[in-house]
Amino acid sequence: MSEFNSKKVFISGGSSGIGKGLALAFAEAGASVFVSARGKDALERTVNELREVGTSNARFDFGVADVSDSNRVNDVSQKALDILGGLDILICNSGYAKTGTVIETEESDFRSLMDVNFFGHVNVVKAFQEHFVSQRRGEIVLLSSMLATFSIYGYGAYAASKFAITGFAQSLRQEMMTYNVRVKLFLPPTTDTPGLEKENFDKPALSKEVEMGSLLNATHSVDSVVQAFLEWFPKRKFVGYASWDSWLQYFVIRHFPELALTIADGELRSAQKRLDKKSKL
Ligand SMILES: NC(=O)c1ccc[n+]([C@@H]2O[C@H](COP(=O)([O-])OP(=O)(O)OC[C@H]3O[C@@H](n4cnc5c(N)ncnc54)[C@H](OP(=O)(O)O)[C@@H]3O)[C@@H](O)[C@H]2O)c1
Numbered sequence: 361m362s363e364f365n366s367k368k369v370f371i372s373g374g375s376s377g378i379g380k381g382l383a384l385a386f387a388e389a390g391a392s393v394f395v396s397a398r399g400k401d402a403l404e405r406t407v408n409e410l411r412e413v414g415t416s417n418a419r420f421d422f423g424v425a426d427v428s429d430s431n432r433v434n435d436v437s438q439k440a441l442d443i444l445g446g447l448d449i450l451i452c453n454s455g456y457a458k459t460g461t462v463i464e465t466e467e468s469d470f471r472s473l474m475d476v477n478f479f480g481h482v483n484v485v486k487a488f489q490e491h492f493v494s495q496r497r498g499e500i501v502l503l504s505s506m507l508a509t510f511s512i513y514g515y516g517a518y519a520a521s522k523f524a525i526t527g528f529a530q531s532l533r534q535e536m537m538t539y540n541v542r543v544k545l546f547l548p549p550t551t552d553t554p555g556l557e558k559e560n561f562d563k564p565a566l567s568k569e570v571e572m573g574s575l576l577n578a579t580h581s582v583d584s585v586v587q588a589f590l591e592w593f594p595k596r597k598f599v600g601y602a603s604w605d606s607w608l609q610y611f612v613i614r615h616f617p618e619l620a621l622t623i624a625d626g627e628l629r630s631a632q633k634r635l636d637k638k639s640k641l
Contacts (some may be wrong), residue, residue, distance in 0.1 A: 362537045363594060365390030365415075368444040370428055370437070371618075372484050373454030375510040378503070379555030385590060387414035394440040396423045396433075397454065403442035419444055427454045427480030430487070437487035446495070450488050453480040453503045455521075459567055462516045470517045477521035482528065491536045499542045501593070506547045506606050510613045512624055514567030533598060542640040544591055546600040550579045569631035576605045594625060 369386045373379040374395025382461050383393050387410040395406055410420040421443045423436030441447060455477040458469050481502050492498045504525040511519035526545060533543040549570070550556065556579070560568070573578045585602045590621035592600035613620045 362389040364449075367391040367448045368419075368446055369449045369451065369452055370396070370440050370444075370447055371394045371451045371487070372396050372480070375399060375406045375557050376450075378548055378551055378582055378585055379453035381453070381586040382453065382589060383410060384413055385416065385557055385586050387420065388413045389590075390418065391449075392419040392444050394419075394421050394423065396425050396440075398424065398426050398438050400424050426476075428475040429485055430483040430594040433462070433487045437484070437491075441488075441491060447488060448486070448498055449618070450492075450500045451503070452484045452519060453502065454480050454484075455503070456555060457518045459514045459518060459559060459563045461514060465517050472521070473517050473521040474524065476496075478524040479520075479527070481525055485532065489536075490508075492536065493539045496540045499544065499593075500532070500534075500536065501544045501546055502608075503546050503548060503551060504529070506549050506601070506609060508547060509610055510620055510624070512567070512630055514564045532563060541608075541623075544593070544598055544617055545602060546592070547587055547602075549602050549606045550577055551585050551602075552579050553579055566631055569635050570627050573631050574600065574627050576589060576609050578603070578605055608640065 364386055367386070367390075369383075369391045371379050371383050371393065374383040374393070379395070383395050383406060387393050393410055393414070395403055397403055403424065407420045407422050414420060421440070423439050424595040425432035425436040427433055436537050456473075457466075458473060460469070485500060488500075492500065502525055504521075505522040507519045508522035508526050511523075529543060529545040535627075536543050580602055588602040589600065599610075601610060612623070
């Protein structure tokens with residue numbers, strides 16, 4: 361029997377991409393799953409799919425909330441606790457990316473990324489925190505990004521919102537440890553999702569060129585990221601990665617930070633040269 365059988369799971373941003381992949385995987389493993397997001401139609405479709413793959417005694421439902429609105433998040437968390445009859449696993453996954461150079465990015469975009477990616481996770485955690493504290497068990501996973509370990513050209517606003525999650529998660533981990541609740545941080549790599557498609561729509565040409573030329577920037581499937589998450593989740597390790605390239609990237613950044621900068625700068629210069637060449641054709 362799966363270790364997730366009969367577990368009660370809440371996933372913010374569970375109607376698309378990685379969050380939906382996780383929701384389906386937990387449902388297949390016998391868990392009850394509650395998903396939240398802003399779009400009702402996608403949530404309804406997701407819940408129907410969860411019912412198809414899940415077990416007959418599991419519960420599946422959804423709540424509509426923008427994670428940056430703490431009042432809505434509180435309402436939805438209460439609905440989830442009532443419907444599931446408690447909660448074992450909280451996965452804060454919602455988020456979006458907006459790229460652009462700092463000079464071209466409006467202050468409102470910086471704030472919006474912080475509101476959704478950082479404060480969104482804070483709001484969801486705070487909405488369930490008392491439940492976990494009084495229960496004195498449970499698991500909270502915060503999804504961030506590999507760009508929370510090292511940022512590159514065009515990601516100033518997005519990476520800042522993801523770096524913020526790391527500081528929050530480390531402190532929350534110690535705080536919740538005192539209540540026997542485990543907090544973990546998962547860093548997805550570039551993953552083929554509707555969110556990535558939107559991100560690529562107005563990405564600076566130089567950022568795209570850097571990514572195309574980078575040895576360590578493969579695009580991963582949702583399935584492989586979900587599989588890596590499920591393998592990492594039961595382990596003691598605080599930080600989770602999805603792939604060997606993420607591991608290598610993290611290793612170089614942590615142990616050889618100046619080398620990481622040199623490699624990144626080399627990639628940027630080569631990308632600029634390739635773009636210059638293309639523009640002359
Ligand atoms: N895909 C990648 O390459 C990649 C890489 C590193 C990290 N990540 C991170 O992994 C997480 C999932 O990304 P993804 O690529 O799977 O994205 P996705 O396909 O766009 O799915 C995002 C989910 O979050 C929800 N969401 C977005 N903004 C929200 C808001 N303000 N309030 C509530 N829900 C919101 C979306 O539903 P609604 O739009 O209906 O609200 C959707 O369910 C994000 O935190 C992302 O930053 C992704």
